[in-house]
Amino acid sequence: MRQLLRTPTGVIGLALVAATVILAIVGPPIWGEAAETIDAGAALQGASAEHLLGTDNLGRDILARVLAATRFSLLLAVLATVIGVGLGLLLGVLPSVLPRRAARLVTGAVNALVAFPALLLAMFTAVVSGLGARGAVLGIGMAIAPGFARLTQTLAASVAGADYVAAARLLGVPRWKIATRHVLPNIAEPVILNVTAVLGTGLVAMAGMSFLGLGVQPPEYDWGRLLNEGFGRIYLDPVVALGPAAAIILAGLGFNMVGEALAKSAARTSASAGPVSAAEVAPDDSAPDADAVLEVKDLTVTFPGGVTPVRGISLTLAPGEIVGLVGESGSGKSLSAFAIGGLVPYPGTVTSGRLRLNGTELTELGQAKRRKLLGTSMAMVFQDPMASLNPALTVGGQLAEVATVHQGAKRSAAWARAVDRLKHVRIPDPEKRARQHPHEFSGGMRQRAVIAIGLMGSPKLIIADEPTTALDVTVQRQILKLLREVSADTGAAALFISHDIAVVSELCHRVVVMYAGRIVEELPVSELAGGAAHPYTKALVASLPDLDTDKGEPLAAIPGTQPAPAEAGTGCAFAARCALADQRCGERPPLKEFGKAHTVACWHAGTVEIEVATR
Known part of the structure; x- marks a missing residue:
């Protein structure tokens, strides 16, 4: 609000919106009777001291009618905006959570509606629905929806690729819950900012429909209907038409100015502040290692066009062993980890001769069983914990979700375990911290919280993808010590991905060196x-x-x-x-x-x- 009041656009827009809302509240009680009073002797008068905007064909005061019509005009605009925004949100969010084919179908429908002229769409819907306020509201709502759906699609796509959304999919969270808990809360701010501008557009469009005779019908009236009635006299008494026109322009301008100012304010504040592919199995005839926590043979990741960033790598991790995976950026380290965890984005394809976790061949499992095994037996710690944690949810709630989804725990038990896991990774005052959001944690504490999420189950494998890159040296040492202790206490194997040879030398037992998608050397640290x-x-x-x-x-x-x-x-x-x-x-x-x-x-x-x- 402070940012809004610092700009002339924001101040003027806020004043116009406030005046519109106040008139909508007090208009009918104060001027409603005068607006309905018929005086045949004063019919069709021009502007005068008694009637500042003149009178209509029944002698009713036009100024009183304009002021009294504020509530109805604003109410119709709000209803049309609610319909348009609601439908737009639905069409915009669906592609980010639906399967590929269904997502393409929804996207194609939105593209077709966006290409169709909005006014014609509104008029067509209004005519089909029936002339009157209801048809006009539906028409304007339908006209608003495609543009808002396109905006929502763009925003949702930027969130749908985040690590915490991928983790939710891996946990088997229902699509509707991913949309409502993970996607929508994180695009709420830009969506709400645009609603203000859309409301202004809806108000003007609603008045336009009534002006064309497709909206409000007599004896009801709104600003558009009053403009329609006065338009025939514009050359004789222009003020009778200019009164409702001014009301439409000022109210619509006010909402648009507030929306623009809010958007700029949010931009300044921000400045300061694929679906998983199924593995195609090429069987390995050699005997599997019965003692290995993770056994990977000939793991390959391919993208369309013959691009193969990971080419036939093989890894074996024993219980309690920490293996460092090193190489320059772009060598395929992180993508290898994503392939093991089933997180390679579409249209990537993962193939392997063997991919065994805790003695189970992952490529032989159905999607649900594979997801459950990965969710309980594997923990992934990403480089950026802020991208792994949902900023709209509390840290404790995100930890507890693992226990409720995979272990069937009740909320109270899941919350208690979440607090215990935060305490286990040495986060001070875990009861209080569990109720806080990720932005209230320091970088090191967020990384500890991500490790705690992995420990909610009983992981046999921990994959840490450059978890200390963005941390200072002191916090880095604490995280390395914590990973070492967790591995020793639980007996879990750990794959530590890094480009820092010094860190790997300090933490790991064995080192695997990757270059251009292949393993070029493997040796004891x-x-x-x-x-x-x-x-x-x-x-x-x-x-x-x-x-x-x-x-x-x-x-x-x-x-x-x-x-x-x-x-x-x-x-x-x-x-x-x-x-x-x-x-x-x-x-x-x-x-x-x-x-x-x-x-x-x-x-x-x-x-x-x-x-x-x-x-």
């Missing part, structure tokens, strides 16, 4: 500093400065850039940046053993020391 065999791994380690680094020398760096997924080629993807590349590197090296618990994919592994180019 104890061998990382001195025993790495792949040129890329050596370059990553060498690019990390330490206390012995010569301050007078440029920092070590890897020349060139990582190839895009569509440009990786059939040979060694690192060859263009490698000092040892030769003709043989035109053939892709297999991932082969290079010592105990150590594999590497390089034709020159361990043969020559790698010199890392410097800036």
